[in-house]
Amino acid sequence: MKTVLFWTSGILGGAIAGLAATVILVAFPLRPTMQKGPWSANARVGSAAADPYLRAAVAVIGLFALHSKESIYYQAATDESGRGLRAGCEYSIAGGPLPAQWWSLTVYGSDNFLIPNRARRYSLSNRTITYRPNGDFKAVMGPRSRASNWLPTGDEEQAVLLVLRMYRPESKYVRDLSAVSLPQIRRITCSEGGASAEQSQVAGR
Amino acid sequence: MSTGTKNVWTWCTVCLGTGILVHILALYSMPWMIMQYALHKIRAGVPNTPVVNDMIHYGVRTPADRDVVRPSPDLLYSICMYDLSNGDLLISGNTPKQTYQSIALYGSNTDNYFVLSNQDIAGDNYSVRVTIRERAGATDGATAPHNAVSPTKTGIVLVRTLLANEADYESIAAVQKTGACRIASADGL
Numbered sequence: 001m002k003t004v005l006f007w008t009s010g011i012l013g014g015a016i017a018g019l020a021a022t023v024i025l026v027a028f029p030l031r032p033t034m035q036k037g038p039w040s041a042n043a044r045v046g047s048a049a050a051d052p053y054l055r056a057a058v059a060v061i062g063l064f065a066l067h068s069k070e071s072i073y074y075q076a077a078t079d080e081s082g083r084g085l086r087a088g089c090e091y092s093i094a095g096g097p098l099p100a101q102w103w104s105l106t107v108y109g110s111d112n113f114l115i116p117n118r119a120r121r122y123s124l125s126n127r128t129i130t131y132r133p134n135g136d137f138k139a140v141m142g143p144r145s146r147a148s149n150w151l152p153t154g155d156e157e158q159a160v161l162l163v164l165r166m167y168r169p170e171s172k173y174v175r176d177l178s179a180v181s182l183p184q185i186r187r188i189t190c191s192e193g194g195a196s197a198e199q200s201q202v203a204g205r
Numbered sequence: 206m207s208t209g210t211k212n213v214w215t216w217c218t219v220c221l222g223t224g225i226l227v228h229i230l231a232l233y234s235m236p237w238m239i240m241q242y243a244l245h246k247i248r249a250g251v252p253n254t255p256v257v258n259d260m261i262h263y264g265v266r267t268p269a270d271r272d273v274v275r276p277s278p279d280l281l282y283s284i285c286m287y288d289l290s291n292g293d294l295l296i297s298g299n300t301p302k303q304t305y306q307s308i309a310l311y312g313s314n315t316d317n318y319f320v321l322s323n324q325d326i327a328g329d330n331y332s333v334r335v336t337i338r339e340r341a342g343a344t345d346g347a348t349a350p351h352n353a354v355s356p357t358k359t360g361i362v363l364v365r366t367l368l369a370n371e372a373d374y375e376s377i378a379a380v381q382k383t384g385a386c387r388i389a390s391a392d393g394l
Contacts, residue, residue, distance in 0.1 A: 070309070
């Protein structure tokens with residue numbers, strides 16, 4: 001009886017520790033190979049160069065990702081100040097033309113799925129966004145409806161994630177993901193209070 | 206060394222060894238298991254269709270779609286689960302004009318080992334032959350403009366077709382639905 005207990009406890013303890021280590025190590029956000037402001041990306045996503053941890057993490061949060069020659073996936077979970085993106089807040093997303101055949105900005109809920117909203121709009125892309133005369137764009141992400149360039153975050157308060165997909169990026173950016181001029185994400189206002197100075201600027205556009 | 210100390214060391218060794226083994230097994234099998242689970246959910250939404258070597262076409266992804274995380278709402282997806290046990294796979298379809306389309310192949314470990322996009326395609330249709338390492342180089346009479354060697358016997362074909370504007374849905378979906386996959390027959394494509 002003692003021997004059975006001895007071996008069973010050793011094997012069971014090891015198995016639990018092994019599984020726990022796997023979950024903990026894979027649950028960490030994708031270890032980026034590039035971080036620029038709030039945006040991060042990993043050049044090895046989807047490729048044979050991915051290590052087992054990255055491969056497992058991609059399977060959990062980005063199954064069927066393409067390798068970076070075909071598509072670069074940038075993600076932002078915070079604004080420029082490092083504050084977590086919230087569905088109840090409004091953010092301006094401002095940038096210039098991005099070097100890809102097409103690109104899109106998509107917002108996801110904390111469960112990594114699209115967020116239900118009355119406008120049934122889940123993304124903005126270079127084909128749907130309205131550019132300013134100088135070629136730049138400014139969009140607003142938040143719960144309140146806007147006439148154009150609006151990325152809705154729905155009615156439910158939750159952490160949100162912004163994903164920028166750049167399909168068929170120019171090759172020099174595949175080699176250096178941080179060379180891309182990425183859109184800036186600035187908080188305009190928050191339902192929890194604390195409107196920023198930028199609110200008046202965006203409201204006038 | 207006393208018997209008690211010896212037992213403690215033995216227990217720790219068993220525990221550590223099992224832990225490392227389970228960790229490695231879980232780590233390497235996780236992508237495969239997650240992919241199988243996602244495909245099971247995808248297939249559950251399209252009953253009465255062959256499980257493998259058949260292309261299934263999907264409409265615009267919405268919040269109601271909960272099978273694969275972080276879907277792109279701008280793309281129309283077509284999926285073919287393949288099994289190369291009985292021959293090479295032939296993938297074919299029409300390419301839409303002036304919009305992005307890609308044909309991506311994934312091994313069962315989720316690695317994206319091949320991509321063909323509309324910028325690589327001459328003409329208005331695509332054709333890809335997928336084989337396995339053991340058969341690479343051998344032919345059964347069938348040829349295709351593009352060839353890929355799958356690292357695993359089973360895998361996934363994922364065709365992405367960009368729907369830039371909702372107004373174009375009918376025409377883009379019609380092109381998307383020309384996509385097909387099947388096992389090559391001995392008499393060619």
